[in-house]
Amino acid sequence: MDTAEEIIKYFIRIRERPNVLEEYHKKLFEGMRLAEVHCIDKIGSIEDANVTKIATEMHMTRGAISKICKKLLCRKLIDSYQKPENNKEVYFNLTEEGKEIYFVHKKYHDRAIQSYLDMLTAYTEDEEKAILKFLQAMNVIYDKQSAVFSQVKDKEEV
Numbered sequence: 252m253d254t255a256e257e258i259i260k261y262f263i264r265i266r267e268r269p270n271v272l273e274e275y276h277k278k279l280f281e282g283m284r285l286a287e288v289h290c291i292d293k294i295g296s297i298e299d300a301n302v303t304k305i306a307t308e309m310h311m312t313r314g315a316i317s318k319i320c321k322k323l324l325c326r327k328l329i330d331s332y333q334k335p336e337n338n339k340e341v342y343f344n345l346t347e348e349g350k351e352i353y354f355v356h357k358k359y360h361d362r363a364i365q366s367y368l369d370m371l372t373a374y375t376e377d378e379e380k381a382i383l384k385f386l387q388a389m390n391v392i393y394d395k396q397s398a399v400f401s402q403v404k405d406k407e408e409v
Contacts, residue, residue, distance in 0.1 A: 262389070279355060286311070288356050290319045294329055294343045295353035301342050310397060328352065 252260070280288050286309070293308045294300040306316040320343060323329040328349035331341050345353055371379060 258385075279359065280352060283352070286315075287319055287323060288352060290316065290323065291328060291345065291349055291352050292356050295345050295350065295357075299334075299342050300344070301340055305343075310394065323349070 289309060290305060293305045297304050297308065302313050302316045302320065305311075305320075306313045309316065320329065320331075323343075324331060327346055329343045330346055331343055333339075333341060371382075374382065
């Protein structure tokens with residue numbers, strides 16, 4: 252097996268492991284979907300978070316974000332508000348319970364980032380650049396696949 256095949260083999264193994272993260276996620280955020288947790292994360296980190304800003308950050312449709320926000324509003328994890336100068340636009344902020352989820356999620360991400368940074372110390376700067384180039388290319392592929400999937404899903408909902 253050549254190096255390229257070996258890379259793809261390991262990348263596929265990584266892609267097939269979301270179940271490991273899902274189990275951890277279920278324990279941490281009981282009853283919540285990952286997209287809901289990430290939406291809470293965006294609301295907590297974006298100033299004047301609205302459906303458009305969240306959708307852009309999460310690379311999802313506004314319709315999908317709107318549905319997620321409705322669920323979060325019903326669960327009282329977020330509040331909505333409007334500015335006096337703009338009665339059309341609806342903005343979101345976190346409730347106290349939503350803030351708890353936001354901080355748990357942030358702590359989880361901070362730990363994961365630190366473990367990745369620790370791992371990367373074993374590589375030279377040139378090797379890191381090669382890894383980055385590969386991951387950027389993979390993200391382009393995933394973004395294209397996500398766009399196609401979103402279009403198909405949107406047509407099914409009509």
